[in-house]
Amino acid sequence: MPDSRSGDPGSKASFQGKLNVPAGAPYTITELAILILITGTPGVGKSILASKLSKKLDCQHVDISTLVRRKKLYTRVDKKRRTLIADERRLKSAVNNLIREDNNRCLVISTHFLGGYLPISLVKYCFVLRLSPEKLRKRLVLRRWSRSKIRENVEAELIGVCQFEAIALLGRKKVHEVDTTGKSSTKVLGEVSNLVDGKKKDIGNAGVVDWLETYDLKTWG
Numbered sequence: 001m002p003d004s005r006s007g008d009p010g011s012k013a014s015f016q017g018k019l020n021v022p023a024g025a026p027y028t029i030t031e032l033a034i035l036i037l038i039t040g041t042p043g044v045g046k047s048i049l050a051s052k053l054s055k056k057l058d059c060q061h062v063d064i065s066t067l068v069r070r071k072k073l074y075t076r077v078d079k080k081r082r083t084l085i086a087d088e089r090r091l092k093s094a095v096n097n098l099i100r101e102d103n104n105r106c107l108v109i110s111t112h113f114l115g116g117y118l119p120i121s122l123v124k125y126c127f128v129l130r131l132s133p134e135k136l137r138k139r140l141v142l143r144r145w146s147r148s149k150i151r152e153n154v155e156a157e158l159i160g161v162c163q164f165e166a167i168a169l170l171g172r173k174k175v176h177e178v179d180t181t182g183k184s185s186t187k188v189l190g191e192v193s194n195l196v197d198g199k200k201k202d203i204g205n206a207g208v209v210d211w212l213e214t215y216d217l218k219t220w221g
Contacts, residue, residue, distance in 0.1 A: 040129035064111035
């Protein structure tokens with residue numbers, strides 16, 4: 001269930017990364033499509049940010065979990081963990097099709113699952129949302145997740161699994177962490193928009209959030 005915090009997405013911003021190509025000019029998807037990734041542990045607020053950012057930039061928003069579920073792009077159901085195991089080959093094909101069909105040539109993808117299905121060379125920015133482990137635990141309790149699933153995801157947030165995966169896939173220069181703790185969705189949207197618009201130049205700050213400095217891993221074991 002997406003984060004339900006409200007906030008005005010504001011007016012549409014100019015997207016400096018969008019390319020202008022003369023009508024009739026030959027092109028490939030690698031020349032035109034621009035991807036913005038919003039990732040993070042389940043429960044940190046990816047979906048609501050991606051939805052608001054896509055509206056602000058006039059982009060299409062695709063949530064990977066929703067796409068996998070609706071298009072049945074999975075190989076099996078993990079009943080113990082209550083999750084779907086994505087078929088990366090079919091998922092890659094589906095994402096590429098969305099890129100080709102995107103008239104705005106701009107796509108915002110929200111996902112906690114990063115992998116080979118993503119066209120890495122097209123990613124312009126990757127924002128990793130972070131949330132204090134205690135706040136995350138409370139949100140997942142409200143979702144009525146099982147104790148084991150809550151523990152698994154809180155520990156993943158505590159050690160920064162999504163951050164490490166993003167860096168491994170894209171490199172540090174494209175990855176930017178945003179600590180959402182205590183911030184409204186409007187505030188988070190503003191921070192991300194300023195980076196996308198070029199108003200702030202410090203894109204690529206991966207590693208600034210370190211919950212292990214504040215929390216003890218043993219507490220969540």
